[in-house]
Amino acid sequence: MIAAVTTLLAGLIVGYLGQRSRMCFVGGIRDFMLVRDGYLLRGLVAFGLTAWLAFPLVAAIGGAGVGPFGRPDAVTIILTAVGAFGVGYVSTLANGCPFRQHVLAAQGVVSSATYLAGFFAGAVIFHLWAAPLLLRLLP
Amino acid sequence: MRARVSAATTGIVAALLAVIAGSLLDVRPPDAYGICMACHARDLVNWTVNAAVGTRLTVAPASLVFPVLTPLGVLLGGLLAARTSGEFRWHRPDHPLKTFLYGVVVMNCALLAGGCSVRLLLRTAAGETLGIIGFGALAAGVIVGTHWLRWRAAR
Numbered sequence: 238m239i240a241a242v243t244t245l246l247a248g249l250i251v252g253y254l255g256q257r258s259r260m261c262f263v264g265g266i267r268d269f270m271l272v273r274d275g276y277l278l279r280g281l282v283a284f285g286l287t288a289w290l291a292f293p294l295v296a297a298i299g300g301a302g303v304g305p306f307g308r309p310d311a312v313t314i315i316l317t318a319v320g321a322f323g324v325g326y327v328s329t330l331a332n333g334c335p336f337r338q339h340v341l342a343a344q345g346v347v348s349s350a351t352y353l354a355g356f357f358a359g360a361v362i363f364h365l366w367a368a369p370l371l372l373r374l375l376p
Numbered sequence: 377m378r379a380r381v382s383a384a385t386t387g388i389v390a391a392l393l394a395v396i397a398g399s400l401l402d403v404r405p406p407d408a409y410g411i412c413m414a415c416h417a418r419d420l421v422n423w424t425v426n427a428a429v430g431t432r433l434t435v436a437p438a439s440l441v442f443p444v445l446t447p448l449g450v451l452l453g454g455l456l457a458a459r460t461s462g463e464f465r466w467h468r469p470d471h472p473l474k475t476f477l478y479g480v481v482v483m484n485c486a487l488l489a490g491g492c493s494v495r496l497l498l499r500t501a502a503g504e505t506l507g508i509i510g511f512g513a514l515a516a517g518v519i520v521g522t523h524w525l526r527w528r529a530a531r
């Protein structure tokens with residue numbers, strides 16, 4: 238229950254700031270490549286650096302640390318790389334990362350709401366069909 | 377037009393909230409799970425479907441008893457910001473089926489990779505090898521996608 242309340246509040250804050258700043262985790266790289274605009278890229282870098290500093294700091298004040306992470310096997314590495322490449326490629330075509338699509342849907346962009354309908358349906362599709370199929374095909 | 381809150385500020389606040397939620401406020405396991413638009417949406421959708429029709433779709437351990445509500449929070453936060461700033465406007469969709477399919481594909485790819493763009497970066501910051509590989513592949517996907525868009529526009 239704590240997790241539910243925490244994520245609701247964190248989501249509320251991040252969603253609010255995301256709307257005010259047009260933050261997008263895919264748009265940073267895209268904008269920099271297309272027009273050399275580093276505005277969104279700075280947001281991406283700020284997120285990464287802050288998290289990198291905050292993980293050990295929060296662990297030092299008594300929070301749960303992260304890791305150690307085991308050595309991944311080759312199949313997991315390939316699946317992660319293929320999946321992540323797909324997220325990056327298709328998010329670029331869809332004009333924004335999943336976070337940005339949530340924010341756009343909330344400000345009345347119906348095509349982002351349509352995207353979200355597919356996004357939510359995709360979760361059920363993955364666990365009902367895609368993952369079992371993959372498990373059967375993999376060694 | 378520049379927004380009133382910078383993307384860098386949003387990045388810093390989002391990262392702090394993600395780490396605090398994950399390490400201090402029970403949004404775990406798995407590790408580095410504080411914010412993820414894909415996994416958290418999966419948890420919320422699958423938990424609701426499980427509760428409604430008795431299926432046993434996968435949810436993360438963090439969402440077993442009650443699901444994480446990040447997608448709902450982001451939608452409400454975005455709505456609040458858009459309403460208070462007068463930026464809320466209905467836009468009709470261009471290609472509904474295509475955008476719907478984009479959503480399906482991105483969710484499936486994200487669940488395969490173990491995170492959307494936000495969580496892949498969070499895992500990278502946590503020092504997980506798979507996260508670093510994932511974020512590298514994500515960046516490669518964006519670069520190829522941008523080249524493709526530019527090529528199509530120039531044709």
